[in-house]
Amino acid sequence: MWFKHLHLYRLHASTAIPAADLEAALAEQAARQPGGSEARRLGWCPPAGRAGTALLHELQGQRLMTVLRQERLLPAGVVREEVEERASDIEAREGRKLRRQEKQEIKEQVYEELLPRAFIRRQKVDLWWDTRRDLIAINSSSRKRAEEALDLLRETLGSLKVTPLATQTLPMRAMTHWLSDDQARPADLLLGDQVELKAKGDDGVLRARQVDLDSDEIQQLLAAGRQASRMALEREGQLSFVLHDDLALKSLRFSDALIDEAGEIEDDGDAILRLEADFMLMTQALADLIERLIEWLDGEAQHSTTQGVA
Template sequence: MWFRNLNLYRLHDAPQLDAAALGQVLGEQAFRPLGGSEARRMGWTPPAGRAGTQLFHELQGHLLLTAQRQERILPASVVREEVDERAEAIETSEGRKLRRQERLTLKEQVFEELLPRAFVRSQRVDLWWDTKRQLTGVNASSRKRAEEVLDLLRETLGSLKVTPLATQTLPMRAMTEWLGNASSRPADLIIGDQVELKAKGDDGVVRGRQVDLDSDEMQQLLESGRQASKLALQLEDRFTFVLHDDLAIKSIRFDDRLIDEASQADDGDDAIIRLETDFLLMAQALGDNIDRLLEWMGGEAGQPAASPNPGSF
């Protein structure tokens, strides 16, 4: 249940639906397995998997939804090889070269014939919706996959205005400042041991793992004009993560204390209760600490700037 990645978005004027109405619209876009000639399909599936039938869980204003995506994997090399074989056979039998349009038609024919026999890959993607903050986060490793899930949510609700969450101070500038000036770091923020530095020119990217980010060598790289595009951070007693320059939060690892709190909850061996307990603890931790991150970076873009006092909360 615990998210590994988080692509964050602001919801604007999101529709208010009661549980019955939300369940109905989600059901209309429920996942169905791919048909024989379909290349891909996405729909909603129970977050609890086989243990449940609910298409969403709502706890204290936090919604959990899960999209399931299926696609057929048909390598281009397989199609190309079959097209070449068929084209060669036609050219030999008819004693002529196939025109470009004929090869394209042949390629489409081969693709349609091979697609139903292609390997099917399935993927589940969780979405957290904080209805009080009007904030949503998608547990996807790529922005593209996250936005596919948001497109499904938009289609499900009829309309939905969503924008990537943005801050007054650009994440790259904030991370570079924290890295280069220890006194600028908020009180509960700890620098980790992973970084990616980009130069303004064409000097490439410097990546470091398991390195001392307060070393003289790191300071020299910053003094040369490089800026932090990724930085491992730890929110004390909460979780560790890698912050990206688009405000995506990746490689999340929740603190053992939070995991222990979840494991000690009495769920009566009920998989649904276990899921909801874990989700609520995670969602509360994420919501509170995203608020802190926004404050540390001057507040949300388009909103009045926060007072510069990074050490107090």
């Protein structure tokens, strides 16, 4: 139970929903096997996996839920080969070339026939709801997958007013400033060893790993007009991460001290206790980081509109 990547969202005009009511709503949208004609299905599953049955874990206002994404894998090449074979048989039998519309109809028929026999890929996406701060964070490297999880939560609750977390100062501007001026860096923020620099023109993107970000080479690139679109950072004693220009936090790595602290908590071999202990320590560190991140970026931006209102 240690998140790897986070996309952050702000809840607007949120109304507190009791944990019991929320869990009942989650049960209405619980994960189940996709039907034969379904290419994809999302539903809620126990965060503890086989160790538990609860769809919701809540501790001190911190809620943990897990989306199970099931998708049937039907390679396009397999469909294409079957369509070509059937089309060739018809053309040979009838002595004519099939029209595009006829081939499209064959493709749809092949897809419908093969889909129920396709393998199913399962992926889990954890959702953390901080009810104290009206924040939702989704543990996924993909913004698209995060939005899918939000869509499921919206469907589960009936409505959800939410926007991606945004700050007064854009992350790209702040990262570029921190990189070019060491005096501008927050006292509790350390630079890591990787960066992505974007050019204003058509010179593309430059990615550097395991480099000294204070080196002359990096400073020369900044002087030439490049800006930092992602950068490895560390909050000393807590965790390291890569900040992206959309405020996503990726490649999260929690400090050894924090992991050791979690390991010292007695769980008597109970997987649920272990999950909840890790979750509480992790969310405390992440909540502190998010609050500091907003401060580093000169406060949260105000939104005049919201997205995802059902």
